[in-house]
Amino acid sequence: MTLIAVLPGDGIGPEVTAEAVRVLTALDLGLTFEEAPVGGAGYDADGHPLPSATLDLARRADAVLFGAVGDTRYDGLERRLRPEQAILGLRAALGLFANLRPARLFKGLEDASTLKREVAERIDMVIIRELNGDVYFGEKGIRPTADGRRQGYDVMAYAEDEVRRIAHVGFRTAQGRKGRLCSVDKANVLETSQLWRDVVIEVAAEYPDVALSHMYVDNAAMQLVRDPGQFDVILTGNLFGDILSDQASMCAGSIGMLPSAALNDGGKGLYEPIHGSAPDIAGQGRANPCATILSAAMMLRHSLNRPEAADRIEAAVATAIAGGARTADLGGTLSTRAMADAVLAAL
Numbered sequence: 001m002t003l004i005a006v007l008p009g010d011g012i013g014p015e016v017t018a019e020a021v022r023v024l025t026a027l028d029l030g031l032t033f034e035e036a037p038v039g040g041a042g043y044d045a046d047g048h049p050l051p052s053a054t055l056d057l058a059r060r061a062d063a064v065l066f067g068a069v070g071d072t073r074y075d076g077l078e079r080r081l082r083p084e085q086a087i088l089g090l091r092a093a094l095g096l097f098a099n100l101r102p103a104r105l106f107k108g109l110e111d112a113s114t115l116k117r118e119v120a121e122r123i124d125m126v127i128i129r130e131l132n133g134d135v136y137f138g139e140k141g142i143r144p145t146a147d148g149r150r151q152g153y154d155v156m157a158y159a160e161d162e163v164r165r166i167a168h169v170g171f172r173t174a175q176g177r178k179g180r181l182c183s184v185d186k187a188n189v190l191e192t193s194q195l196w197r198d199v200v201i202e203v204a205a206e207y208p209d210v211a212l213s214h215m216y217v218d219n220a221a222m223q224l225v226r227d228p229g230q231f232d233v234i235l236t237g238n239l240f241g242d243i244l245s246d247q248a249s250m251c252a253g254s255i256g257m258l259p260s261a262a263l264n265d266g267g268k269g270l271y272e273p274i275h276g277s278a279p280d281i282a283g284q285g286r287a288n289p290c291a292t293i294l295s296a297a298m299m300l301r302h303s304l305n306r307p308e309a310a311d312r313i314e315a316a317v318a319t320a321i322a323g324g325a326r327t328a329d330l331g332g333t334l335s336t337r338a339m340a341d342a343v344l345a346a347l
């Protein structure tokens with residue numbers, strides 16, 4: 001039995017996950033779905049954003065399909081009880097260290113990008129961001145200097161095994177695509193980056209079929225808007241990846257179209273749209289479900305070993321969009337349900 005943990009969360013999360021489950025069900029792959037509350041919904045149900053029964057389900061499941069969490073209603077709670085803590089808790093508990101964010105421009109959405117049409121239409125890349133290390137997890141604090149001023153500090157550090165395992169994810173992803181991997185760092189200034197680069201070069205010896213290049217992060221930020229079509233797979237650390245992945249996804253158009261995955265080294269993953277809970281449109285049936293439907297496709301490819309089913313879902317979304325199906329974020333009038341219906345019809 002293949003068990004999928006469905007964690008809809010808050011706001012539009014339940015609306016979009018319901019449509020992704022409908023698409024997965026239509027493929028008739030023998031999947032079993034079990035749902036549990038998370039985020040604000042977890043807090044309402046159990047006094048904690050990641051209730052123990054939800055965490056237990058996520059551990060038992062073969063993969064996790066996640067909606068979104070967060071609402072201003074919970075802003076007054078202490079930090080450990082805020083909805084967003086559920087994502088950090090799941091990442092830690094499941095050992096999710098590799099964040100994959102594909103950014104691709106679907107034919108027909110060229111004008112949704114803020115870039116010029118001829119630049120935007122070539123976007124088809126994956127950014128791979130390391131999730132467990134870097135400056136976010138180093139020693140940090142605010143300390144007094146010798147002359148009594150306050151100084152904030154956050155230590156940037158990467159261990160070579162952390163770099164090695166994310167590098168393997170990068171090379172394997174490139175093998176399944178156009179075979180080009182661009183590692184982004186700041187090795188001209190940072191020792192952490194120099195080690196990153198050395199280790200990536202070592203790992204490259206195991207993947208002679210992948211063309212490896214290196215780019216400094218400041219140049220990468222520029223190239224992503226100048227000529228994003230040059231990239232196939234970008235591999236980078238936690239801090240640089242946080243920034244570059246948001247930049248790349250916006251170059252590709254609407255936030256409602258962009259999926260993501262967070263993987264551990266056992267093939268398990270958490271799959272979620274990159275958008276949040278969108279409280280401004282929640283409950284109105286206006287959310288675009290495509291990002292979550294495409295996240296379900298990533299789940300089939302990366303955790304369930306069903307790449308042909310993943311291809312079918314992605315092709316169905318492309319067909320629906322090319323055929324003119326549009327929710328409000330894409331300038332159309334379709335409801336969440338009607339957009340998923342268009343994808344199902346194409347399927």
Ligand code: NAD
Nearest residue numbers: 068069070071255256275276277278279280281287288329
């Ligand atoms: P958001 O992504 O929820 O919304 C930003 C804008 O994009 C809104 O105008 C929204 O209506 C629109 N939008 C988002 N998804 C859409 C979709 N599928 N279809 C159509 N339009 C869509 O970001 P925000 O407003 O900054 O945050 C709202 C809440 O979500 C906050 O509580 C935040 O902490 C949380 N959040 C959660 C996650 C997550 O669960 N992984 C990620 C980001 C933000």
